[in-house]
Amino acid sequence: MERMILYPGCLVLSRFHEYELASRQILSKLGIEALDMEEFCCCGSSLVSGVRDDWINLPAYSLARAERLGMDIITLCGSCTNVFLRANFYLEKDPSLLERANSRLERLDLGYAGTTTVRHIVEILVDRVDEIRESVVSPLNFNVALSHPCQIMRPSEILPEQDTLSFQAMRGIVSALGAEVVDYPAETDCCGSTILLFDRAMALKVGKRKLESAIEGGAEMISVCCGNCLLLLDRYQSQMELKNGGRRMPLISLPQLIGLALGFPQDEMGVFRH
């Protein structure tokens, strides 16, 4: 079994238990043993742009922990992924920054050489899409719209060179489950969730536009693969007054959706808790 460190991030660890549970089960089904961070620390994603200059020490800590074990990190959230990729990018570009981060890590008996690979779970899944396709026991016969974890794909300057991710990744996986992937105009728009930190009304407007665009496109449900998308589009949906004949638009994380098609019991996939 391949071993990797699972880094769900603060938001998923505390708010999206079904998503985390399903991720662990699908990874295990694919032969990946997901180990936990021994002592978890926030990735610092909300401190990056102008909040604290020492933000990089936070991701450097988790990267160093994984490096010591010689394992990749798997993330479940676009924001965590983005900050880890950004940290690796800056630390590689600027040796003095790496030196400064290491002077802090040393205090915790750690050090970082810059070798940890960080992969969002979509990337792990798309690499194994054939195996997923072959394991489908109940093909999904509904129309699914996708909200992509956009922060794992932008900005391109911080992405690793042989990056395989694109907005096609989730499409390939969901199609392999038998579902019809719906096209809709707002598909590649950011869901807007992180705006919640500054302007809730604006976040709701952005989320509503995305959901209504998916509804117009004929979606019966929306699949996501990011804690932030779940937060805004699911938990805040009731505040959006959607034009959908009074119905909620069901949201499901990609690992839960895979679990359904692979015949995992629905309660194990947390579907009814959602």
Added chain:
Amino acid sequence: MRIEIPKECDQCMKCVDCCIITQMDGYSIASELNELSGDGAWNCANCWRCIEVCPRAVDIFGFMIQRRKDEEIPELIRRGIDGIFRKGFWFGDSQFNEVRGLFGLPAVRFLGREKVALLMADEGEGS
């Protein structure tokens, strides 16, 4: 206060056109670059679409960082920072591990206050 626009920027509005916030009639950092508002420093989803569309490779990220330093940190971010310094966790949830246990998820151990303090810059250096 005068906002200094990066010299590479020719105010072509491409970043404004692609931004989900300006599309919803709000002001974002893209609005500031185009001198439409001085109120957009924080309003951003970090989707970095503006960076992808900019034809002149303007350092929009760097501009945002500079602009935010002139402004107050929003309340919810302040609270998150407190959480990080408390134990290495953004939220202040009580019964966090008990709830995880109900879902059959493993308990989480956090880095803890002392170690976070060792990791981060000394008081006054960090921001």
